[in-house]
Amino acid sequence: xxxxxxxxxxxxxxxDDGEIRRAYARALxxxxxxxxxxxxxxxxxxxxxxxxxxxxxxxxxPEPALAGDGPEPEPRAESSAPEPEPEPExxxxxxxVEDVEAIQALIFGDQTREAIFAEVGLRAERLLNGPEMEQxxxxxxxxxxxxxxxxxxIPRSNALLLPALRRFDWIQxxxxxxxxxxIRAVVGRYMDCQLVNDLNDGKGIYAMPFRLxxxxxxxxxxQVTLVERFLAMxxxxxxxxxxxxxxxxxxxxxxxxxxxxxALPARFGQARxxxxxxxxxxxxxxxxxxxxxVLFFTVATLLGLGLxxxxxxxxxxxxxxxxxxxxxx
Amino acid sequence: xxxxxxxxxxxxxxxxxxxxxxxxxxxxxxxxxTPSAVSLGKDGALLVGLAARxxxxxxPEATATAFKRHMGTRKRYTLGxxxxxxxxxxxxxxxxxxxxxxxxxxxxxxxxxxxxxxxFNDQQRKATRRAGExxxxxxxxxxxxxxxxxxxxxxxERGDREPFLVFDLGGGTFDVSIVEVFDxxxxxxxxxxxxxxxxxxxNDVVARIARAAIDPEEKLAARGKESLFHEVLRAxxxxxxxxxxxxxxxxxxxxxxxxxYSHRISAAAFDEAAEPLLQRMRDPVLRSLRDSNIAVGGLxxxxxxxxxxxxxxxxxAVTRMFGRFPNHxxxxxxxxxxxxxxxxxxxxxxxxxxxxxLTDVCPFTLGIDTAMRDPAGRMVSGVFAPxxxxxxxxPASRMxxxxxxxxxxxxxxxxxxxxxARDVSENVLLGQVQVPVPPRPAGEVAVDVRFSYDASGxxxxxxxxxxxxxxxxxxxxxxxxxxxxxEIEARRAALAELKVHPRDEAVNAATLARAERCYENFxxxxxxxxxxxxxxxxxxxxxxxxxxIDDLRQQVEAALDLLEGxxxx
Numbered sequence: 001x002x003x004x005x006x007x008x009x010x011x012x013x014x015x016d017d018g019e020i021r022r023a024y025a026r027a028l029x030x031x032x033x034x035x036x037x038x039x040x041x042x043x044x045x046x047x048x049x050x051x052x053x054x055x056x057x058x059x060x061x062p063e064p065a066l067a068g069d070g071p072e073p074e075p076r077a078e079s080s081a082p083e084p085e086p087e088p089e090x091x092x093x094x095x096x097v098e099d100v101e102a103i104q105a106l107i108f109g110d111q112t113r114e115a116i117f118a119e120v121g122l123r124a125e126r127l128l129n130g131p132e133m134e135q136x137x138x139x140x141x142x143x144x145x146x147x148x149x150x151x152x153x154i155p156r157s158n159a160l161l162l163p164a165l166r167r168f169d170w171i172q173x174x175x176x177x178x179x180x181x182x183i184r185a186v187v188g189r190y191m192d193c194q195l196v197n198d199l200n201d202g203k204g205i206y207a208m209p210f211r212l213x214x215x216x217x218x219x220x221x222x223q224v225t226l227v228e229r230f231l232a233m234x235x236x237x238x239x240x241x242x243x244x245x246x247x248x249x250x251x252x253x254x255x256x257x258x259x260x261x262x263a264l265p266a267r268f269g270q271a272r273x274x275x276x277x278x279x280x281x282x283x284x285x286x287x288x289x290x291x292x293x294v295l296f297f298t299v300a301t302l303l304g305l306g307l308x309x310x311x312x313x314x315x316x317x318x319x320x321x322x323x324x325x326x327x328x329x
Numbered sequence: 330x331x332x333x334x335x336x337x338x339x340x341x342x343x344x345x346x347x348x349x350x351x352x353x354x355x356x357x358x359x360x361x362x363t364p365s366a367v368s369l370g371k372d373g374a375l376l377v378g379l380a381a382r383x384x385x386x387x388x389p390e391a392t393a394t395a396f397k398r399h400m401g402t403r404k405r406y407t408l409g410x411x412x413x414x415x416x417x418x419x420x421x422x423x424x425x426x427x428x429x430x431x432x433x434x435x436x437x438x439x440x441x442x443x444x445x446x447x448x449f450n451d452q453q454r455k456a457t458r459r460a461g462e463x464x465x466x467x468x469x470x471x472x473x474x475x476x477x478x479x480x481x482x483x484x485x486e487r488g489d490r491e492p493f494l495v496f497d498l499g500g501g502t503f504d505v506s507i508v509e510v511f512d513x514x515x516x517x518x519x520x521x522x523x524x525x526x527x528x529x530x531x532n533d534v535v536a537r538i539a540r541a542a543i544d545p546e547e548k549l550a551a552r553g554k555e556s557l558f559h560e561v562l563r564a565x566x567x568x569x570x571x572x573x574x575x576x577x578x579x580x581x582x583x584x585x586x587x588x589x590y591s592h593r594i595s596a597a598a599f600d601e602a603a604e605p606l607l608q609r610m611r612d613p614v615l616r617s618l619r620d621s622n623i624a625v626g627g628l629x630x631x632x633x634x635x636x637x638x639x640x641x642x643x644x645x646a647v648t649r650m651f652g653r654f655p656n657h658x659x660x661x662x663x664x665x666x667x668x669x670x671x672x673x674x675x676x677x678x679x680x681x682x683x684x685x686x687l688t689d690v691c692p693f694t695l696g697i698d699t700a701m702r703d704p705a706g707r708m709v710s711g712v713f714a715p716x717x718x719x720x721x722x723x724p725a726s727r728m729x730x731x732x733x734x735x736x737x738x739x740x741x742x743x744x745x746x747x748x749x750a751r752d753v754s755e756n757v758l759l760g761q762v763q764v765p766v767p768p769r770p771a772g773e774v775a776v777d778v779r780f781s782y783d784a785s786g787x788x789x790x791x792x793x794x795x796x797x798x799x800x801x802x803x804x805x806x807x808x809x810x811x812x813x814x815x816e817i818e819a820r821r822a823a824l825a826e827l828k829v830h831p832r833d834e835a836v837n838a839a840t841l842a843r844a845e846r847c848y849e850n851f852x853x854x855x856x857x858x859x860x861x862x863x864x865x866x867x868x869x870x871x872x873x874x875x876x877x878i879d880d881l882r883q884q885v886e887a888a889l890d891l892l893e894g895x896x897x898x
Binding site: 021022024025026028029033034037038040041044134135136137139140169175176177178179236237 | 511512513514611612614615618625626646649650651652684686694696704705718722724725726749750751752755781783784
């Protein structure tokens with residue numbers, strides 16, 4: 001379809017939506033959709049393209065005359081700052097506005113996470129189960145607000161996350177192909193929280209590195225591989241967990257990891273560095289961890305020693321009697 | 330002549346387009362609604378309609394109702410010696426409606442526009458189409474129920490309309506559509522629904538409340554009579570639910586094994602128990618609003634159709650949801666059939682509809698399964714890739730380009746799915762196509778997949794490999810659904826051989842069935858009285874005297890009206 005949409009609609013280029021619709025209606029009545037679906041598909045594409053053009057023009061020049069009727073464009077602000085809050089009604093301030101304001105003040109305030117958790121949870125339950133939530137547009141606005149507050153308030157917004165997740169059925173939405181990215185991010189955050197819970201309960205091999213970082217103990221070389229792997233996994237699959245970890249401790253561990261990765265091979269001389277690199281590649285290929293590496297080294301050294309001892313032993317057994325015999329002669 | 334048929338879960342209706350307006354056609358009993366029920370009578374003949382529904386509680390083992398809920402599934406209903414699928418039973422209802430129309434108009438009915446819930450999937454649509462063919466109807470078009478209602482509304486109040494929402498809660502299904510009218514174009518913007526939410530579910534709620542009171546230990550229906558007891562409860566629940574629409578309290582009465590049980594159900598208790606069902610109405614409404622990008626404030630009206638929207642609980646829930654009172658100007662039971670008749674008129678190019686056009690949408694997403702790599706580089710297969718997104722105006726045609734995934738791949742297998750889940754195993758598989766591709770490193774071979782979907786539900790899939798110039802085409806049609814025309818013909822012949830109760834005697838059969846139901850529902854003197862009436866009526870029917878039959882029938886009906894209130898559809 002390279003022809004201009006205006007030609008198919010039979011009008012000059014315009015940004016008047018009403019005129020486009022009238023032209024479309026006229027053209028539609030001239031074709032038989034059942035007999036010639038191709039003509040309809042082309043017409044429909046032209047119609048959509050023309051309306052898109054009109055909407056773009058309208059967006060550039062805001063027309064106050066049109067604001068009265070028709071749906072207003074959704075304020076889909078992508079900024080990380082939270083929306084002020086759904087516009088309060090003009091008459092009496094309804095009860096829910098207070099909860100919205102209080103939750104925002106608590107999450108973006110400076111009290112500790114533990115201190116605000118209970119109150120945010122309580123207010124969230126009241127807000128989300130209030131009688132106004134029966135109204136679909138109110139519920140939609142609260143949903144949008146909740147998504148933004150949860151995402152920009154990580155990690156302090158957990159108390160709002162759980163009731164909102166249940167109320168708006170986000171898990172179910174998450175499984176659809178057309179799930180909104182913001183909701184996908186919120187459910188991702190929920191999964192991160194599940195991981196943190198499991199780690200706190202000591203489940204899985206990463207519970208130990210998690211505890212090490214969280215307690216802020218002084219980084220030790222013996223743990224560094226496991227911590228490094230834990231951080232890599234978290235970065236690729238559970239990004240918000242990083243925000244749950246104390247920053248100084250995280251920094252200290254990362255510094256150690258970086259130091260080791262840069263410095264370790266350099267300690268060996270130029271020639272040995274190559275062997276080191278080969279060994280690292282070997283260890284990676286066979287997925288040996290630190291214990292495996294040490295074990296492998298030990299076994300390899302023992303084998304080498306054994307070989308030496310064995311050959312020397314042979315020499316002793318055969319050569320010494322021969323020499324003794326020769327002396328006797 | 331082309332007719333419009335509303336094939337409903339509880340009731341069906343048929344209408345035609347005459348003299349510039351859609352008109353409903355009465356059945357043999359003079360009613361505009363025909364219950365969607367089939368029952369096997371004592372004489373081995375099949376009863377369709379009211380008579381069959383009256384037998385639901387007296388002969389549950391020989392009666393099938395609400396079979397639309399199992400359309401397109403393997404479920405079989407056994408009536409007597411023969412097992413019927415939901416399609417077969419629907420075909421019987423459609424044949425009876427067709428006979429009514431032919432009698433009423435004096436013309437031969439050649440084709441029909443049949444309505445289906447907007448959220449019916451491809452298999453259910455295919456089954457409906459086959460049911461029409463089995464009944465000897467050429468199915469000109471399947472039209473979505475809320476679309477039909479919108480069409481009736483658009484014809485009813487001509488002129489441009491801001492977007493409005495059609496809220497269709499029927500006997501078994503729930504649909505929502507957002508529709509706009511401009512310059513004679515009735516345009517559906519979005520449809521969404523729930524295939525398993527309707528009046529029947531509210532009946533189950535009533536039955537559950539009553540059962541908890543009457544039979545708390547669930548002892549009444551031991552000895553393998555559970556399904557029979559359930560049918561008795563269901564029939565009584567329907568009656569109480571209808572009474573609850575008008576009063577604050579209603580009685581629930583059954584007679585089981587010679588013993589009468591009753592319980593008074595208050596509207597408050599019913600509303601509370603129905604709350605989970607009311608909550609389920611929100612999701613489709615939200616989805617349709619989101620898909621059409623319209624806020625509640627942008628809706629000019631909320632139009633209610635479907636028998637279950639008479640319930641005050643539903644009306645209140647809708648009022649709360651939208652913050653305004655819904656519009657009840659359409660007849661909840663007739664609107665869909667009338668709209669179908671308008672569509673039939675459009676199809677027959679009726680002059681009165683010259684300036685009207687309808688565009689509908691495809692209410693579900695069509696796509697294929699793909700594999701992709703996740704951030705960690707692992708291959709994830711079974712990821713749904715949409716090609717025609719839901720609520721695209723039909724007919725539509727869309728193309729996407731895909732790449733090979735594995736080095737030296739020799740063949741691409743494309744599975745065609747319908748659904749909304751990201752994981753294809755949750756979606757409905759419609760068909761498959763395999764295409765050989767030239768072996769190259771992964772990602773170097775492109776495969777173009779084009780979907781073309783037309784208004785009657787025909788999906789054409791074209792696969793094209795530009796590198797080798799190879800093209801494949803598959804047609805996934807709602808028309809044949811794997812059955813060849815010969816098979817359909819054989820099944821139609823088998824159905825035609827069945828002995829169906831003669832249409833002329835439908836009135837008497839209905840009265841007799843009603844009297845028998847009342848006989849079961851009452852005890853003591855009244856039961857005896859009804860028993861005597863039944864005997865007398867049967868005697869008159871034996872003698873075949875038309876006048877005496879008519880007289881006595883009216884007397885019996887009047888007596889029954891006195892006993893249990895007027896019959897309802």
